[in-house]
Amino acid sequence: MKTDEIDNDQANEIAKDKIQPEEVTKQDFSDQNNHDTRGMDVDGVPGESSSDKKRKKKKNKKKIQDPGVGENKDGTATSVGNETQSLLEPVEKESAAKSSHIRTFANGLVIEELAMGKPDGKRASPGNRVSVRYIGKLQKNGKLFDSNVGRKPFEFRLGVGQVIKGWDVGVNGMRVGDKRRLIIPPSMGYGDKPVGGKIPPNSWLVFDVELVNVR
Known part of the structure; x- marks a missing residue:
């Protein structure tokens, strides 16, 4: 075998060695990404399953639709408190009217x-x-x-x-x-x-x- 052929063969082996680690590294990085994203919610809560996510969304939707839960934009009580107050007012008025007679x-x-x-x-x-x-x-x-x-x-x-x-x-x-x-x-x-x-x-x-x- 000629020296030139030896040199060419060695150059090819070196080139293969350089390419192979790069391909393995790319594959490992892809596997690592797939592993890290499993079980992760889009909201950034790790370990939460898709069923948990659906339950949370239903719960949040119920809170939004229910007018009697939470607070108004100005921080005042919602309609539940107002309704309770409106229920109490006639009793007080009736009692006052009765006592006046x-x-x-x-x-x-x-x-x-x-x-x-x-x-x-x-x-x-x-x-x-x-x-x-x-x-x-x-x-x-x-x-x-x-x-x-x-x-x-x-x-x-x-x-x-x-x-x-x-x-x-x-x-x-x-x-x-x-x-x-x-x-x-x-x-x-x-x-x-x-x-x-x-x-x-x-x-x-x-x-x-x-x-x-x-x-």
Whole structure:
């Protein structure tokens, strides 16, 4: 073999040696990239599977679609809080309106407005003759002891002691058509005396009264 041929063969071997490591390195780099990207989410969370990713996306989508979750852009509470507040407001208003129709006196007398008559109806004042319909019950057990419903209205002169004190005070100021509930303590009712075998001594009484006429 000639020296020139030896030199050429050696040059070819050297060239092969240079090419082979480069190809192996390229293959190794490709394998390494494939290995590193397995199990990696596009959001950069390593080790998260595709099923976990789908669940997360569904959860985020649900939060966006649900108007009752999270906060508004200005950081205020969402519609859940507003709805709760709107639900509470009528209760407070109703309670305040109800209390405005109830008067409680120091001696225990309670006057509750049940219904309003005509705004221009004649008003009962001391000295007037008034006609009423009523139902009387014991507060203790709700037992009915007297009523004139379905009968002729009861007539008396207001404010002169013809009836118990609870009535003189409770009917005063009513307009024709008004209905009131009077809760009357013993001191403004029949006191410590029993009445007709139906009202025990020291009884609290409840009367529902409707003013029929004033003259």
